[in-house]
Amino acid sequence: DSGVTQTPKHLITATGQRVTLRCSPRSGDLSVYWYQQSLDQGLQFLIQYYNGEERAKGNILERFSAQQFPDLHSELNLSSLELGDSALYFCASSVGLDVGEQYFGPGTRLTVT
Amino acid sequence: GENVEQHPSTLSVQEGDSAVIKCTYSDSASNYFPWYKQELGKRPQLIIDIRSNVGEKKDQRIAVTLNKTAKHFSLHITETQPEDSAVYFCADGTEKLTFGTGTRLTIIP
Numbered sequence: 001d002s003g004v005t006q007t008p009k010h011l012i013t014a015t016g017q018r019v020t021l022r023c024s025p026r027s028g029d030l031s032v033y034w035y036q037q038s039l040d041q042g043l044q045f046l047i048q049y050y051n052g053e054e055r056a057k058g059n060i061l062e063r064f065s066a067q068q069f070p071d072l073h074s075e076l077n078l079s080s081l082e083l084g085d086s087a088l089y090f091c092a093s094s095v096g097l098d099v100g101e102q103y104f105g106p107g108t109r110l111t112v113t
Numbered sequence: 114g115e116n117v118e119q120h121p122s123t124l125s126v127q128e129g130d131s132a133v134i135k136c137t138y139s140d141s142a143s144n145y146f147p148w149y150k151q152e153l154g155k156r157p158q159l160i161i162d163i164r165s166n167v168g169e170k171k172d173q174r175i176a177v178t179l180n181k182t183a184k185h186f187s188l189h190i191t192e193t194q195p196e197d198s199a200v201y202f203c204a205d206g207t208e209k210l211t212f213g214t215g216t217r218l219t220i221i222p
Contacts (some may be wrong), residue, residue, distance in 0.1 A: 026150065033209075042202060043157065043212040054207045090156065097204040099145045104156040 004093050004105035005025065012111045018079040021108045025072055025093030031055070032074040033102060034066055037088040049074055050097045081112045119203050119213030125195050127221050134216045136203035137185045143205040146179060146186045151215075152199045153209045160201075161188070193220045 045058035049068035
């Protein structure tokens with residue numbers, strides 16, 4: 001157990017809908033990262049937050065957005081969902097701002113039908 | 114990092130033999146190189162990492178080597194065991210991590 005929690009574990013929804021994925025980092029970690037992993041694919045970095053502020057952006061679609069709250073938990077919002085958005089979504093956390101040891105949560109499996 | 118190439122994409126090794134996975138990166142500013150192990154349906158788990166000021170790091174049966182001049186780093190697993198079967202990802206980065214495409218390692222009993 002990495003100490004990073006994610007909810008829900010599974011999510012099934014229809015095209016065009018909007019969903020929110022939630023992540024709580026390890027105690028003491030200030031950075032949260034979101035990744036997308038499609039079937040048999042690698043991990044694609046989406047976005048990083050540090051202590052409530054956006055710090056780095058990857059290949060995140062405009063239909064996706066995220067935020068980190070004062071208690072440091074983070075939410076990833078996915079809207080106007082398409083079939084191709086079906087994937088595993090992981091969040092990871094680390095202590096500081098600089099790239100370093102990242103600990104992953106168990107992931108949310110999103111299925112868009 | 115900007116781009117990370119990982120080879121091979123699949124690797125089968127007899128139990129007890131060694132396995133080597135190689136990655137090449139392009140961003141000369143990269144200073145952190147972790148390796149993650151991901152079992153089917155599970156989260157990626159950090160197994161070893163190395164910083165750019167170090168050439169080699171070892172942790173029991175696992176070692177990572179870094180060649181900054183050639184911009185490549187490798188994961189070495191010795192005395193492989195069935196529980197080593199998984200997908201392994203390399204990554205590199207400065208402000209964020211860029212992951213390789215993964216190597217599916219199968220240990221043959």
